[in-house]
Amino acid sequence: SAIIGKGGWVVGKLREKLKINSIHVESYGDYLTKEYKLKLSKKTLNKFNSDLTGIQNLKKILSSKLENIYSFDYNSYFESNVFKESEKTEAVVALSGGVDSSFSLILAKYLGFNPTAVTIDPGTIILPNQYKRNIKKLTDQLNAGHEYIKADYSEIIRESLNGRFHPCGRCSKHTEELINQYAINNDIPIVIFGDMLSTGTQCITPQEKGLYRLNLPASLAVGKQENKSLTQQFDLQSFSGFGCPLLYEVHRKYPYLKKYSIQRILRETRSSALEVGEALDLIWSFYNTKD
Template sequence: MKFKKNEIIEEIWRIREEIGHQYIEPDIKDIIFDEKNEVMLIITSDRPEKSIVIGKGGWVVGKLKEKLNIKSIHVEAYPDILLREYKIKLTLDKLKDIINTVDSQPLMNLCNLLNQRLENINDLDSILNSRNVEEPDTHQAIVALSGGVDSSFSLIIAKLMGFNPIAVTVNPGNIILPKYFQNSVETLTSKLNVKHVYIEVDMEDIIKDSLEGRFHPCGRCSKVIEKTVLNYTKEKGIPFLIFGDLLSTGAQSIVIEEDIIKINLPAMLSATKGEIKNIASKYGIFKKGGYGCPLINEVHKKYPHMKKFSIQRVLRETRAGILEPGEALEMIMKTI
């Protein structure tokens, strides 16, 4: 099945007219259609053109998907693609510096992956499907695994890159790590055939003070989890520690701390939330709406003013281009 650019443009302005939107012809730079997966990528010349294709509330792109009878349509602005390429080049420079001092095949595999991503920035899925690397006998990395899509994505990539990872889940109890996250963790590690370890930690003081409205819990909770996983990594003498952070792109996506090389894989790959959700879903991991942590949801109920700190987190990811404005709006509306 082939789609011509001029036909898609005509269909978009027809849909806009049908639903009462202003008649505007979008400037589309390119259209890429994955026939096997029935996924279309529309690349617009700029963000305002992207808004025209998406439409208010996503109506235009939603109706376009229905009319074309395909599974999914993603819309990207060309300047955003250029920015992602630039971030990946910064990452590559830092990664090559580390490779010069550290002999590691998994790091070389990551370097090759990033070079392939630069050649085909819009199709991470196909690049990963073509990867076939040997896994060492020894464990090369610890991956902090919460059961959410970001950390799940990180474990998947670590496995595909030949790190032979151990997945570590810090468990402060069901109020922070609910049963459905534990089920996701166990499902994923089983599918990937990855060793998995739970580490029990005491966060009673954080939980108590949060429920009394003393502070927003996320920052303090994250610090405890990071320190716990870092200590476990040092104790086991494993050289790499991998997290699912999205914001620390470029040179900050791989750093050396206390002789441990810390890698934030989604940030390193300059992955979008859409790419992360797509790859995680292939292994049965799906993003739930809003915040999955029962503690933060309870804090929101008891102290509505705390919601602003959660919303700031959403806005940070939106400014970084990780979240689409529509996704961000949905998360904010669920928060308030």
């Protein structure tokens, strides 16, 4: 009941009545929220004084989405709008092989950032091999540069398996630090993450040493359905459940830590980054773990 509400129940009954596998409904309020986020993103990006090819093209697609907010489709847009790519690498994309980071790399490539994808590899307990297969498949199809960086996450792994803390916050922070350092070392001005929550004024933020972080999906107020409609063109493997094998094991050993994962899911649902049905599936997946 924390998620679905009366509206969700009605939509579920409608799907049953129509005898279809899935149904997607957006309220007028959803569109008003999306429009508000897009206007804030546009205002923020217009203040960002940069002649980077990718940023200029991002401003163009942002304006187009605002003008066609009810019918905008990424596949159709890029079929009729082909942008020239920057001669220099303008962005590093943090690529995990999941849907959000894959969407970010696709968008960065199409917008002309001439991106290099970087994957932090702490081992299979955090980055399973099936994600690596997605990474290779996507970077090959996009003809995008890619590098793995081996990293020591042993303390995070050990302490989370001992129940000291939920791993996601510390893991994400360390990953961001390593990606930022790679960009600084290689004189690349932008780091792109697949964050879908930092919308509007937080879509692009200054980091250390002249570096900027761009939350690309968030800058365009992207929802999960929009995300999937673009990434599915690349036939990537989809994964059920939430998080990595480490998180699965932490949930199994310390069930009380599941609440922090659920809070994350609820935040994404409230922001319209997650569909209601998807959120329910993710939460239920936490209770299918075996002792």
